Amino acid sequence: MNQSRIPPARLSASVLLLSTALISYQLLLVQILSIVQWYHFAYMIISVALLGFGAAGTFLSIFQKRMQNHFDSIYPFLLAVTSLLMAVSVGFSQTEFLYFDSYRLFSDMTEVWKIIAVYLIFFLPFFSGALAIGLVFMKNIEKIGFFYFANMTGSGIGGITAVVLMWFLFPEKLQALIAAIVLLASLISFSKEFRYGITLFIALTAAVILYVFVNPPALRFSEYKSLSRTLNLPQTKIISNTSSPYGMLHLVSSEYLRYAPGLSITYPDQVVVNNAAFNNGEWTGPLIRFNNKSVFRSSTEYLPYVIGKKNNVLVLNAGTGRHIKYALDEGAVSITAVEPDKELLGLLTKYYADMVDSVYNHPNVHIKNIYPRSYLLSAASKFDLIRLPVIDAFGGTSGLYALQEQYQLTREAFGEMFSMLTDNGVICISTWIDYPYKNPLKIIATIADALYEKGIENISSRTAAVKNWNTLTIIVKRNFFEQTEIDSIYSYCRRMKFDPVILPGIGKEERDFYNKLQDKSFYAYIDQLFESNEKREKFYSDYLFNIRPADDNKPYYSQFLKWKSISKLSDSFGNQLVPFFEAGYILLYTTFFQIIIIAFILIILPLFKIGWKGKNKPRTLFYFSGLGLGYMFIEIVLIQKFTLYFGNVIYSAAAVVSLMLTASGLGSLVSQKAEVLRSKLPWILFFITGSLILYSLILTPLLKITIVLSLSVKIVIASLLIGPAAFFMGMPFPLGLRMVSSKIESAGETAWAWGINGVFSVTGAVLATVIALELGFIWVMVFAAAAYMMALIANVRKH
Numbered sequence: 001m002n003q004s005r006i007p008p009a010r011l012s013a014s015v016l017l018l019s020t021a022l023i024s025y026q027l028l029l030v031q032i033l034s035i036v037q038w039y040h041f042a043y044m045i046i047s048v049a050l051l052g053f054g055a056a057g058t059f060l061s062i063f064q065k066r067m068q069n070h071f072d073s074i075y076p077f078l079l080a081v082t083s084l085l086m087a088v089s090v091g092f093s094q095t096e097f098l099y100f101d102s103y104r105l106f107s108d109m110t111e112v113w114k115i116i117a118v119y120l121i122f123f124l125p126f127f128s129g130a131l132a133i134g135l136v137f138m139k140n141i142e143k144i145g146f147f148y149f150a151n152m153t154g155s156g157i158g159g160i161t162a163v164v165l166m167w168f169l170f171p172e173k174l175q176a177l178i179a180a181i182v183l184l185a186s187l188i189s190f191s192k193e194f195r196y197g198i199t200l201f202i203a204l205t206a207a208v209i210l211y212v213f214v215n216p217p218a219l220r221f222s223e224y225k226s227l228s229r230t231l232n233l234p235q236t237k238i239i240s241n242t243s244s245p246y247g248m249l250h251l252v253s254s255e256y257l258r259y260a261p262g263l264s265i266t267y268p269d270q271v272v273v274n275n276a277a278f279n280n281g282e283w284t285g286p287l288i289r290f291n292n293k294s295v296f297r298s299s300t301e302y303l304p305y306v307i308g309k310k311n312n313v314l315v316l317n318a319g320t321g322r323h324i325k326y327a328l329d330e331g332a333v334s335i336t337a338v339e340p341d342k343e344l345l346g347l348l349t350k351y352y353a354d355m356v357d358s359v360y361n362h363p364n365v366h367i368k369n370i371y372p373r374s375y376l377l378s379a380a381s382k383f384d385l386i387r388l389p390v391i392d393a394f395g396g397t398s399g400l401y402a403l404q405e406q407y408q409l410t411r412e413a414f415g416e417m418f419s420m421l422t423d424n425g426v427i428c429i430s431t432w433i434d435y436p437y438k439n440p441l442k443i444i445a446t447i448a449d450a451l452y453e454k455g456i457e458n459i460s461s462r463t464a465a466v467k468n469w470n471t472l473t474i475i476v477k478r479n480f481f482e483q484t485e486i487d488s489i490y491s492y493c494r495r496m497k498f499d500p501v502i503l504p505g506i507g508k509e510e511r512d513f514y515n516k517l518q519d520k521s522f523y524a525y526i527d528q529l530f531e532s533n534e535k536r537e538k539f540y541s542d543y544l545f546n547i548r549p550a551d552d553n554k555p556y557y558s559q560f561l562k563w564k565s566i567s568k569l570s571d572s573f574g575n576q577l578v579p580f581f582e583a584g585y586i587l588l589y590t591t592f593f594q595i596i597i598i599a600f601i602l603i604i605l606p607l608f609k610i611g612w613k614g615k616n617k618p619r620t621l622f623y624f625s626g627l628g629l630g631y632m633f634i635e636i637v638l639i640q641k642f643t644l645y646f647g648n649v650i651y652s653a654a655a656v657v658s659l660m661l662t663a664s665g666l667g668s669l670v671s672q673k674a675e676v677l678r679s680k681l682p683w684i685l686f687f688i689t690g691s692l693i694l695y696s697l698i699l700t701p702l703l704k705i706t707i708v709l710s711l712s713v714k715i716v717i718a719s720l721l722i723g724p725a726a727f728f729m730g731m732p733f734p735l736g737l738r739m740v741s742s743k744i745e746s747a748g749e750t751a752w753a754w755g756i757n758g759v760f761s762v763t764g765a766v767l768a769t770v771i772a773l774e775l776g777f778i779w780v781m782v783f784a785a786a787a788y789m790m791a792l793i794a795n796v797r798k799h
Helices: 008-036 039-069 071-093 110-139 141-166 171-188 199-214 226-231 293-297 300-306 322-329 342-351 372-378 411-419 439-453 483-496 521-528 533-542 563-573 583-607 617-646 649-673 675-706 711-729 732-743 749-774 777-793
Strands: 237-244 247-257 273-279 282-287 312-316 334-338 365-368 383-387 421-432 463-467 471-477 499-502
Touching: 008 039, 008 071, 008 110, 008 141, 008 171, 008 247, 008 649, 039 071, 039 110, 039 583, 039 749, 071 110, 071 171, 071 199, 110 141, 110 583, 141 171, 141 649, 141 732, 171 199, 226 247, 226 273, 226 282, 237 342, 247 282, 247 342, 293 300, 293 322, 300 421, 300 463, 300 471, 300 483, 312 322, 312 372, 322 334, 322 383, 372 411, 372 617, 411 421, 411 439, 421 439, 439 463, 439 471, 439 521, 439 533, 463 483, 483 499, 499 521, 521 533, 583 749, 617 649, 617 675, 617 711, 617 732, 617 749, 617 777, 649 711, 649 732, 675 711, 675 732, 675 777, 732 749, 749 777
Parallel strands: 312 334, 312 383, 334 365, 383 421
Antiparallel strands: 237 247, 247 273, 273 282, 421 471, 463 471, 463 499
16 A cells, blocks of 8 residues: 655644534534524534544445545545535525425425435535545554544544634634635645645635635525514614624614513503514514613513512523613612623623613622523522523424523522522512413423422412413412412402412412413413322323423423324324424434434445455444444533533533543544553443443532632533543544454455444434433433443454
């Protein structure tokens, strides 16, 4: 086999640059699809990226010899192709011919073909990039540890790079910059003999990158997103558009916006909202700058102030500051506003402060730029009122946020809030009354379960709820409601024409007097949530939707659909409507099965060409599939765990991915230099398995204990927790490839092993989410340990 003329240092640097770009591009596509579509497409992009790596391994297993013989010309050409594909793929996906809308997938079959086409478009740059990396691995199998180190280190750098660049460039421009990084990798990997062979192609690619940067493609929002519907209103315009790792933030001006959840039917005037904020195309909140106390006092949201003044108020997910303003109007002397979106806070404290009456700049307001649940775990203050944002959206979102964790709505979170209340303090949360009934029942069930865990039996004596025609507002009091407070709530309901739904001593006829529900079983359902544990469990099991209390292990708050209820729902509402009860949940499984089919076609099917027979192939199959599943499982679990720790999912993903990949890269480097590690592979796998079991026992308690520490200290702790296991997790893959290459009888089995690893990495990314959704994150950790145990049992030994 011909030796490469490309110097090892330049070759290693090009792998590092390419790996940096591939991870950055993956995170960029996650953000872009969150903007134009919905949050759950993040799992599609992760799988598509891994699919590219798996298919590349299969391709190499068939054409390895031919490609290695022309390595010096093929490798830089693959990098240039990857660069070009990165520059144009987003633009192609936004064309009229290919643009799909996930909301229409269940009613228009042409959307299915569009989404498959987009899969393949996004697949191509990952395939060509992975092909280049795999070619380097196969060409330098005896030095794979060095190049795997460059690959993993570059990937770790890519996670940080993407987050940093998102602060400075809009996503549609950022793709060109990432493509330029790959083009640079191509330029430094030319050998002199081939430098002029593809000059024209390089020049063309550079021109395309420059054009895309200067004239980026316009991102098309789903027509079903709040922003799209709002822009259809006359005389509506975008007054500000900014982008950050938190998403794309739009401020919109319109004379026709209306927003007043829980408003009384007796309110005589119009409620005009001149400006509003949208994040990734979804409603964030109104920008209120006029002093109109009567609107708030005519809403069910005023309920906590009916029973007394609230001096010390905590507003979680403060957003555009609506409830900060209301608390100030009601005389609060100290307001803690917790809002994780730094970009939104920057706009409302500086450039557009006047649009919200400068509430965030008020001396009584204390801003906390942190994830709400992280604040609950770290704060020691006491509050008269803890206010949460309205759950769901009017008219519902068809479960499009079914896969988005909401840790401030779990049983543990409500328990923490309850402990932070003063003696007469209350928690307040409002929810739209959906139909079939889901959101109100699940939030009440979660609150009730949290109080039961606190040893409180008579929950109804500390809970009150009132409704108008479409909104239910719930308050939970630290102590029992006094009779004077109960009388004040009754008086307020009569004056505003609200119906008390939960209140000590309430009569059944009082619940449905002013705002009548067509299906009055709603009240009986609520009563069952305050019954004994046995009766509640029976109700949870019998009810058509999953309304079991959310907890930290299964925090997907908006996941309601039960597979066993689909036939009954079809009978009641029709087959066409069932997917719209929870589109996000259905789409997760749709994505999962699509990925399996595509992985089989692109990875498994071609492997039949080199055959499946041989005494080592079953062992190789189990070994590399275990590594693929285990690594993806633990990565997703750690991102979830550290989201609470760092207070932001963006920083958590960047930290976990970067730390894991960098530490794994170092492990790969050490495995290359320390030849003795080949014989120690079983012990390495045993250590990894034991670490994962230990993680499942101590990680959550340890993170909660240290969450109060500063960010810099938490980064050190995260490094100490993630680093050791990830360091050893970087060894089995290169060691396995070298062992396979040392005993193969056919030239394609090394790439075959890489392809198998890719298949199970692909499916593992989505499968981990499915397991977390159905069983909880603890089980994902258990299955991760089991996957590495499978690799241990199937340990590839040299014969």
